[in-house]
Amino acid sequence: MSNPTKPLLTTRYGIAESWKIANAERAGAYRVAKRALTSIEPAKLKGEVKKANIRGRGGAGFPAGVKWGFLNPGPDDQVYLVINADESEPGTFKDRSLMDLDPHRLIEGAIISCYAIGSHVAYIYVRGELAFSVARLEEAIADARHAGYLGARPFGIDHEIEIYVHTGAGAYICGEETALLNSLEGRRGEPRLKPPFPAVKGVFGMPTIVNNVETIAVVPDVIEMGGDAWSALSRLPADGGVRLYGVSGHVRNPGLFEAPVGITMRELIYDYAGGMLGSRPLKAVIPGGSSTPVLDPRRLVDAPEEDQPLHAWHGKSEIDVPMGVDTYRALGTMLGTCCAIVMDDTVNMVEACRNLMRFYKHESCGQCTPCREGTGWLVDVLDNLCAGRGKLEDVDLLVDISNNMMGNTICAFADGTAMPLLGFVQKFRDEFIDAARNGLPVDVRHDDSVRRKVEKVA
């Protein structure tokens, strides 16, 4: 547990024109890649990444080092690195900053990672909306190639590395790794059945590692500091390092922050994001993208037994548990992408839930019936509740539909829809029942102060 006095991931964000290669290099870019490729064995690099305990930054929190360890390519296999920049989880806006403000960090991480896993080609799959980020990346890649860091002999060694940007075209599901691979192959973004997992049979039928942008972006720091030292920056065990935290919604100072793994949601909201907008009470917070069940600050951790993972926080508010992959799983939610959506007391939870369920209905790829139909049914029921056409049974109907979606589909999308819905209904049941009885109050949740600010009315 040490104190990172200087930022790591965001260290070059503040530099003027930080995306230009000369400025980035003056601030240290590519030094680690050069050292890694010219003087460190790939196996040693992989070992450091494993020791660093990087929990995948895309939402699932799978240890990156372990994922890399699944690779076992045959002699004729071409290994691919695919970097997932299809950032679309509602509430999440961290990867875009890495591409916009420090693309050379991502490229450096990709070079080291390619070398470590024996890959010659990396594809960065960027969501289609981020045309600006794509342009930044393309320019940065061209500059890196020109400088001799990419191409046939990066840093003069005999290990060809090429990085290509592949642009999506608007589909949340393409953030699911096998849907992303299908999209990369020029198909509809429909997730594949697993196994085989991508590390065995991924893009173009070859062993493939799919990692999130932030996961790859931390690799230079991991190699520079050593895996153990980097891991120890975290406040939690087995969940290493620092990460980007985002806060949106009803806070004074929404935005992105870099902090060690394991700060609490309370710190994030009140110390980093400046506290609640207009000092209103915090009603609920979605911790890491819309698929993670909502937290209710009124609820207290119930872990009276010493062997329970959250025993140390027994009796404290849910938002006082450190934000880690394992601690949040024990709390019945997920850390996800670590980008929180904060809601004050003006928000009606039924309406918030309906907003998110509409998102899922729009984004379901339609491949599996429980998900395609279930997401639509959830929206229909919620529409009825909100319009005052609901019945008391509808609340349990929502739960019933969700339970029939979970675990019954090819990918985790249905679970990612059902879990937050169940969280909303379980934690704010009284509001759902109230909506079933009376519908929603007319001007619910569009907080007047926000509307006045947007509409510039005094």
Added chain:
Amino acid sequence: MAFALTPEREREVDELLTRYPERRASLLPLLWLCQRQNGWISPEVVDYVSQRLDLSTATVRGVVTFYTMFFDEPVGENVVWVCRTLSCDLRGGKAIQDHLENKLGCTAGHTSSDGKFTLLKAECLAACGQAPMVQINDRYYENLDVELLDQIIDAHVTKGAEEAAREFSTHATFGAPTKAPISTAPPPPSPEAVRLASQPPPAPDPVGDES
């Protein structure tokens, strides 16, 4: 009339094909090139793309219709996507949509009568910290209020999309924590924070349970 890419773009396609071991993988980038030139994916574009990549037109159509950003009907000169997912909605996304509908004279999903703007609702565009926001063509405009939005829309009309983007479009930003620096040990929550967070307490007040 048959669709053809400009010679310059044809060279781009040739380069694209070298990036992937399979021809089909160039489908999305090729569709993007065509849409940039043609404005939308017309049946002629589908024919061209299917011939260029040796795919059936059904395969190409299947891909085009799957992705939100490929237009299978003509759109206005500028396409405005207004984000309506939760983070933007909490900060006034609905007000932004209402204002746009009034200003452009068309509801979301439609094109203004002068053909200048198509207004579409978008799902989360990954700019939640700078909400509310819209995407116009391929650029983001963030931290909006109606005054700024008016300026942006007017600039698209008077100065054109490129100039408007230069003046008003935004890229990712980074905030400074309100209270720096990061401390080593998890600090105890401030009593004020606990009080704010525990509005109306149905269960025992967390303040009393702090060790």
